[in-house]
Amino acid sequence: MRTYRLLPAVLVLLGCARPGYGMSMEQVGPPGVPPARVVEVPQHESRVYYLDAHNGDVHFYFKATPGHIGELIKLHSATRLRDHVVIISSQKTEVRTFHGDKVDYNVDFHCLDGIALSMI
DSSP states (O other): OHHHHHHHHHHHHHHHOOOOOTTOEEEESSOOOOOSSOOTTTTOTTEEEEEEOSSSEEEEEEOOOHHHHHHHHHHHHHSOOSOOOOOOOOOOOEEEOTTOOEEEOSEEEEEEOHHHHHTO
């Protein structure tokens, strides 16, 4: 009988809940503070959005010209890493911020490290 009294309270709490993003952080606009290992690429002038989930899954989004894309690949290849992977593909070209604002991009620089890397 007590479970039926608790059910409406739980439903009200769930109805009022808002999405939580944990310790994730974002930055819209030009460069800020990059991760320690990768410095030059995230500080490029064409960066428009940055998303860090604090688990090693970091995305840097750029609105780059073909010349900028060449610079980004050159900077990435100069970074001291075990593997340098560049994937060129056609995919969606917009991402949404935590507030739902649309950010257009044409280059996604994805750094996978830490917990997120150990999951694959």
